[in-house]
Amino acid sequence: MTVEIMEKAHIAKNKPFYTELKKGKRYLWCSCGLSKTQPFCDQSHVGTSFKPVLTVGQYDGEEVLFCGCKQTKNAPFCDGAHNNIDDEYSSDYPNSSENKNVLEVLADENGLAMLDGGCYVSIVASVAREEHENISVGTLISEKQGAQYQSQFYLESSQGQSSVLSFSDSHVVILVTEGKGVINISGKNFFIAPEMGIYVRPNEAFCIKNTETENIKLFASVCPSAEAPKILDSMPSNFAEDYPDRTIKANSDSRNRMADRYWEVLVDKQVGCTMATQFIGEIPESKALPHRHLYEESLVILKGSGYMWTEGRKAKVTAGDIIFLPRKQVHSLQATDPEGLYLVGVIYPGDNPSINY
Structure with a gap:
C-alpha cells in the first residue's frame, strides 16, 4: 500500500495581507508560502504540489485580505485560520514602556470615553432615553457619532406590552441581556431570555411583552443605520x-475555537440576516496585539472588566x-x-469575527 504524504504550506506571515485591488486586474495568490513577493506567486511552487490561486479585481479600490498563513479554507482570502496556529492568541504586554505612555481617557458627563479614530466606550446607564409606552429607547451608536453602517439602541421594557417599534427597511439584530418575556415580530410570538439573539427582518415590526416585575433589557443593532425607531399605531x-x-440561544456546543478564545455565531445568514453577523465570545485575562x-x-460587555486600547488612548x-x-x-x-471578558458583538459588513489584520 502506498501512503501519500501531503506537503504542508510554509507560513509566510501570521497575519493576512491587506490589499486594494484594481478592476479587471488578475492576481495570483501564493499558496505554497515560499514566494518572495508575498502574497503573490513568483513561481516558487514549481516542483511542489501547490498551485497559485487566481482572483480578479471587481472594482477599483476593492479591499481584500489575502491569507498569509496559507492555512485558509477560503483561498485566497483570510478566514481567521492564523489565529489557531498557536495555542494562545497573540498577546501584547500592557506594561511595556510604549504602553505605559498611553493616556487613559475617562468618560465625560454623557458617559462617553472618546478614543482614537472615532472609537469610543459608552456607559449605557448614562445615555439619555426617550420614554414610550412600557419601553424606553436610548441611542448608543449612530451616524452622528461617526458610524457608517450600523446604529445601536438600548431598549428597556417594563411590565406590560410595549409600543410597536419599526426600523422600516433595515435589518434589526437584538440581544437580550436581562429579563424574560415575549417578543412579537409582525404577529408572531417568540419567548426571549438573556444571552439570546433575535432577528427582525426589513419592514417587520416588533413589541415586547413583559409579564414579570423585572425590566427586560435589550440592545438593538440596526443595519443600515437609522436615527430612531418609528412608533406604529398597530402591529402589522x-x-x-x-x-x-x-431567536438563537447561546450554545457552547456551537463554539468556534480561536487559540485560547472562542466565539459563537448567534444571528447571521442562517436565519436570513444578510447584512450583519451577531456573535458571542469570551476573552481570557490578556491583552490582544493591536489589530x-x-x-x-x-x-x-456582558461580564468582566478591562480596557479598550487604540494608538494613543485607552x-x-x-x-x-x-x-x-x-x-x-x-x-x-x-x-x-x-x-x-464575556461579550456580544455585531459586525457589518462581514460574517466572520475572527478575521483581522
Missing part, C-alpha cells in the same frame, strides 16, 4: 415565513458598557478580570 401582520426561526478589521463593530470597560469600533481602526481589547 407581515411576518416573513421563509425564515420562521428568529484592525475591515468591518464596523459594536461590542456589548478607556476602562466593564459589564454593561458598549464599545464602537470604526472600520480599519487599530485597537486592542484587554481583559483584566481573572475570569476574563
